[in-house]
Amino acid sequence: MLLDFEKPIAELEQKLDDMKQLAVESDANVADAIKVLEQNILKVKKETYTNLTRWQRVQLSRHQNRPYTLDYIHEMCDNFVELHGDRNIADDKAMVGGFGDVNGQTVMFIGQQKGRNTKQRQYRNFGMANPEGYRKALRLMRLAEKFDKPIVTLIDTPGAFPGIEAEERGQAEAIARNIKEMFTLKVPVICIVIGEGASGGALGIAVGDKVMMLENTWYSVISPENCSTILWRSWDYKEQAAEALKLTADDMKGFKLIDEIIPEPLGGAHANPKSTYETVKQVILKEIKALQKLSTEELVNRRIEKFSGMGEVQE
Amino acid sequence: MHQTSHSIRFLYKGRYPPVLVPLTTCYPKNKHMAWYKREKKGIITPTSAKKETPEGHWYKCPKCKNVMNSRDHKQNAYTCIECNFHARIGSKEYFEVFFDKNEFTELDANMMSGDPLNFSDTKTYPTRIQQSQYKSGLKDAVRTGHGKMKGENIVLAVMDFGFIGGSMGSVVGEKISRAIDFAREKKYPLIVVSKSGGARMMEAGYSLMQMAKTSAKLALLAEAKVPYISLLTDPTTGGVSASFSMLGDFNIAEPEALIGFAGPRIIRETIGRDLPEGFQTSEYLLEHGFLDFIIDRTEMKNKLAGLIKMLK
Numbered sequence: 001m002l003l004d005f006e007k008p009i010a011e012l013e014q015k016l017d018d019m020k021q022l023a024v025e026s027d028a029n030v031a032d033a034i035k036v037l038e039q040n041i042l043k044v045k046k047e048t049y050t051n052l053t054r055w056q057r058v059q060l061s062r063h064q065n066r067p068y069t070l071d072y073i074h075e076m077c078d079n080f081v082e083l084h085g086d087r088n089i090a091d092d093k094a095m096v097g098g099f100g101d102v103n104g105q106t107v108m109f110i111g112q113q114k115g116r117n118t119k120q121r122q123y124r125n126f127g128m129a130n131p132e133g134y135r136k137a138l139r140l141m142r143l144a145e146k147f148d149k150p151i152v153t154l155i156d157t158p159g160a161f162p163g164i165e166a167e168e169r170g171q172a173e174a175i176a177r178n179i180k181e182m183f184t185l186k187v188p189v190i191c192i193v194i195g196e197g198a199s200g201g202a203l204g205i206a207v208g209d210k211v212m213m214l215e216n217t218w219y220s221v222i223s224p225e226n227c228s229t230i231l232w233r234s235w236d237y238k239e240q241a242a243e244a245l246k247l248t249a250d251d252m253k254g255f256k257l258i259d260e261i262i263p264e265p266l267g268g269a270h271a272n273p274k275s276t277y278e279t280v281k282q283v284i285l286k287e288i289k290a291l292q293k294l295s296t297e298e299l300v301n302r303r304i305e306k307f308s309g310m311g312e313v314q315e
Numbered sequence: 316m317h318q319t320s321h322s323i324r325f326l327y328k329g330r331y332p333p334v335l336v337p338l339t340t341c342y343p344k345n346k347h348m349a350w351y352k353r354e355k356k357g358i359i360t361p362t363s364a365k366k367e368t369p370e371g372h373w374y375k376c377p378k379c380k381n382v383m384n385s386r387d388h389k390q391n392a393y394t395c396i397e398c399n400f401h402a403r404i405g406s407k408e409y410f411e412v413f414f415d416k417n418e419f420t421e422l423d424a425n426m427m428s429g430d431p432l433n434f435s436d437t438k439t440y441p442t443r444i445q446q447s448q449y450k451s452g453l454k455d456a457v458r459t460g461h462g463k464m465k466g467e468n469i470v471l472a473v474m475d476f477g478f479i480g481g482s483m484g485s486v487v488g489e490k491i492s493r494a495i496d497f498a499r500e501k502k503y504p505l506i507v508v509s510k511s512g513g514a515r516m517m518e519a520g521y522s523l524m525q526m527a528k529t530s531a532k533l534a535l536l537a538e539a540k541v542p543y544i545s546l547l548t549d550p551t552t553g554g555v556s557a558s559f560s561m562l563g564d565f566n567i568a569e570p571e572a573l574i575g576f577a578g579p580r581i582i583r584e585t586i587g588r589d590l591p592e593g594f595q596t597s598e599y600l601l602e603h604g605f606l607d608f609i610i611d612r613t614e615m616k617n618k619l620a621g622l623i624k625m626l627k
Contacts (some may be wrong), residue, residue, distance in 0.1 A: 050387055052424040160557075162585050170605050172556035172576035180530040180562055199514070199523060200557040200576070207527055221514045221523040221554065231516065243522030245519040246432050255431065257520045304531045308492065310524040311485035312431040315423070 004046055009267075010040045041167045045266050046058040052216070054242040054251075058224060060149035061195045061217040063258030065270035067277070069096060069111035069154045072194065075277040076102050076284070080109075083140060089169065092133030094125040094161070095205075097140040099149065103285060110205055114195070118223050127196075128161035131174035134204045138178050141185055150188040150288045153205040158223060160201030175204040182207035183304055188291035190284060191264065192223050192268075193217045193249075210287050213249035214280075219257075220247035257310055365610035376400050392612040396494035401569045401612055403549060405451075409508050413471055413616055414587035419462030422470075423493055425602015427454050428486045431521055440517040443479065451477045455486040456511065459494040461503060465620035470498040473508040474555070483555055484518040486615035488525025491559060493610060495532040495543075504542040504623045509560035512578075526558035533562050542626050547574050547597070547606075565607045565622065 002010055016037050023030045052060070060066070073080055084091040092241075095247030097110035112129060115121035129137075144151045160171055181204075182189060189208035197206065197219030206219075213219055222230075224242035229235055246252075249261040260282055265272035291299065374388040375381070379398035388395070392412050393402045411417050427444075434440040448454060456478040461470045472494045474481045491507065498505040514522035536543055545563030547556070549572035557576055560566075568574060575595040583590055593599050600606045610618055 018425075038607055056604070063582055160576065164582065164586065164590065166596070167575050167577070167582065168603055170561075172552075172574075173605055175557040175576070176526075176530065176559070176561040179527055179558060180534050183527075183531045183534045200526060200554055202556075203523060204527055207530075210603045220519045222516055222519075227516055240436075244432070244434055244436060245516070257524055263337040304535065307527040307531050309511060309525060310528055311489050311521055312429040312518075313485050313489050314427045314429050315425060 003056070003063065005052070009041065009048065010110050012037065012044060013064045016041065037173055049266055049268070053220075053239070054246070054248050055224065055239040055283075057216050057248050058196075058218050058242050060268045061218050063268060063270050064116065066195060067269055067273050068116070069109075069156055069194065071273070072154060072277060072280060073098075073100055073109050073111075075273075075279040076100070077107075077109075078102070078104075078179055083143075084136075086132040086135035086139055088132065088135060090130075092125075092129050092136055093123055094127055094129040094157075095133030095136055097137060099144075102281060105285065105288060106149050107288070108151045109154065110140055110151065111194075112157040112201075112205075114156060125161060127157045128159055129157065129201065129204075130161050130163070130166045131169040131171050133176040134160070134171075134178050136248060137205050138181055141182065141189075145185050145187050148187060150190065150291070151185065151208075152192045152284055153208065154190070155191060155193045155197050155202045155206050155219075156195035157198055157201045158196050160204065161197040172200075175200045178204045178253070179207055183307075184300065186296040186300065188288055188294075188299060189244055189303070190287050192280065192284075193219050193258075194280075196223075198223050207307065209291050209299060209306075210260065211258045212260040212262050212283070213252060213258050214262045214269060214276075216247055216268050217249060217251055218242075218247040219249075220245045265289045301313070316323050317570040321540065324369050362593060366589070372425060375462045377402075388464055392615070394612050397569065399611065401549065401571070403476055403510070405477055406453070406508075409473040410458075410460065413464050413469070413506070414460075414462040415464060415466070419460040419471070421458065421460040422497060423459060423490050425454065427487050428484055428518075430517075431485070432517070432519055434517040434519070436517075447478050451475065453478050455490070456481045456483070456515075457490050458616060459490050461497065461501070464623075467620055468503045468571070469507045469623070470494050470501070470503045471508070472506070473551045474510045476510045476512075476550075479515060481516035481555075482513060482522075483511060483525050484515035484522050485525065487511075487515075488522075491529050494531070495536050498541055498543075499532075499536050499539045502539070502541055504544065504626070505536065506544045506546060507563075508546045508548060508618065509551040509555050510548045511551060511553070511555040511560075514556055522554065526554050529559040530562060533559055537564075542623060544622070546615075548572050550574070552576065552578055561605070566605060568600065568606050568609050569612055570597055570609055572597045574600050 019030050019034055080100040082098035094112055096113045098280055100109050112127045113124050114127035115124040141151055191206045191208035191211045193213040195217055199221050224238040227241040228237040252258045252263050265275050269276040367562050373382050374385045375396040378400040383396050393404045393408055418499040430440045431515045453475050456489040457474045459472040472491050522525055544565045545560050548562055549561050551574045601609055
């Protein structure tokens with residue numbers, strides 16, 4: 001499945017492959033033509049990916065080949081021990097976590113997990129956690145705090161799950177508690193939006209000393225589709241809603257609502273996953289090193305102060 | 316003659332001079348004919364509309380349809396004297412209910428919303444704000460203040476559903492945060508009355524971060540051991556329920572309020588089946604362990620003042 005704006009590039013790439021094939025099969029001298037075509041592809045790619053609309057970035061953030069939480073964890077860690085359950089009701093498959101070693105540094109990883117095929121998607125509930133998921137996350141965060149290990153959360157969710165059982169078990173309370181408790185954690189907390197960052201479901205694991213977004217992700221109070229449904233009373237205005245919500249990494253950094261943007265390879269994270277993992281890994285190691293220099297008091301105070309300054313009012 | 320015409324003019328409000336109608340057309344021609352002729356077919360005014368009383372003097376309960384004197388309704392803390400239905404009221408009314416003699420000092424009364432995103436849907440955000448301000452007479456969706464409740468100092472924040480659905484943007488987040496700071500400084504117990512559809516879309520990312528900001532302030536308030544009572548009223552959903560309103564030392568609610576994370580419509584659409592009766596009501600939340608108690612508005616002041624005294 002290709003996105004609309006990926007198609008022209010894919011066509012050119014197909015042409016390039018054909019040409020290379022031709023070069024192998026016959027003696028035709030196409031080296032120059034190949035060179036021209038390669039340059040052309042690069043040019044088109046750069047043009048496309050530097051001028052993406054907000055809606056196109058939303059599409060990229062949901063790209064089915066995009067790396068998910070466990071992909072990052074497995075690729076970045078030398079050793080990973082996954083931990084399960086909220087010790088109360090269940091193990092939420094949409095929220096994963098555990099201790100992992102990154103270049104000798106033990107880190108508590110927590111994040112929403114999406115599935116890649118229909119079966120997996122159902123198993124992971126489309127990355128929509130239930131209250132037990134948020135409580136599992138909080139349990140793991142406290143565990144990390146106990147052993148003085150930094151926490152890295154990877155955010156990728158279309159929202160917290162809206163269901164009967166979720167309400168019954170207190171979805172609102174679970175998210176609210178996480179947000180509040182994360183302000184009191186005495187270890188460094190790094191939060192990275194790797195895909196979709198939808199509303200409270202994202203924020204429930206996204207209160208940190210450093211909040212970052214990958215280049216082609218979105219983070220806002222509502223998805224463009226739902227915003228369109230509510231404000232325009234139709235699903236069809238999602239592009240406009242995406243523009244209005246200003247939900248991209250650039251926007252959020254501009255508003256100072258996040259701290260950093262992590263660049264993606266040309267074509268998006270899925271175009272070159274290996275380099276994406278490496279970039280994210282280096283960013284994590286660098287930030288942990290910087291944050292570990294702060295005392296716990298400084299850490300907590302700065303975290304509270306940072307979020308306290310967010311908002312724009314007239315007096 | 317002149318005299319007569321003048322007096323007729325004085326009494327007669329119709330067309331002048333009056334048109335004389337032949338007598339034969341004025342009474343039924345035979346015994347089956349009615350005196351008056353109905354020109355339109357059927358009764359077109361629905362009964363419910365007919366029972367409507369002029370605003371001001373009388374209040375009609377939307378639940379039991381009983382009509383009562385507005386003054387009685389007000390004295391009963393805006394709850395129905397027949398069926399106990401809790402009408403949706405705003406900050407002005409809650410201030411009356413809570414503060415002794417309705418005396419209080421308002422905090423940040425003039426804070427207003429900016430338009431950080433330059434947001435526009437079917438209308439621009441500043442237009443929406445202006446229209447809401449004009450319609451409601453309020454500056455934004457929350458008012459905060461401090462004063463005495465049964466002689467006890469309290470800080471009170473009350474949300475107004477009448478202002479863009481009680482939605483939380485920067486102003487709501489900031490005013491509640493400052494009210495929390497004030498409570499912490501003075502060591503006055505804090506009561507927040509929530510009534511909101513959730514975060515305000517027109518401030519997108521900013522609105523979302525108000526959930527974090529208010530929760531951060533509550534973490535500090537908890538550290539200072541200042542009591543925080545969260546009163547959830549009809550309706551409390553979305554970003555407000557998923558932040559400060561669920562974080563009380565005491566989470567209490569008015570009867571039969573709608574309280575939840577996702578709205579009922581969204582849940583119905585997601586799961587594709589009907590919702591159980593009484594789902595997401597105060598009573599449902601109490602049953603599932605998320606509320607300390609449900610309380611009638613008429614007893615609220617006494618009970619909360621009593622609770623606050625116990626914590627001293």
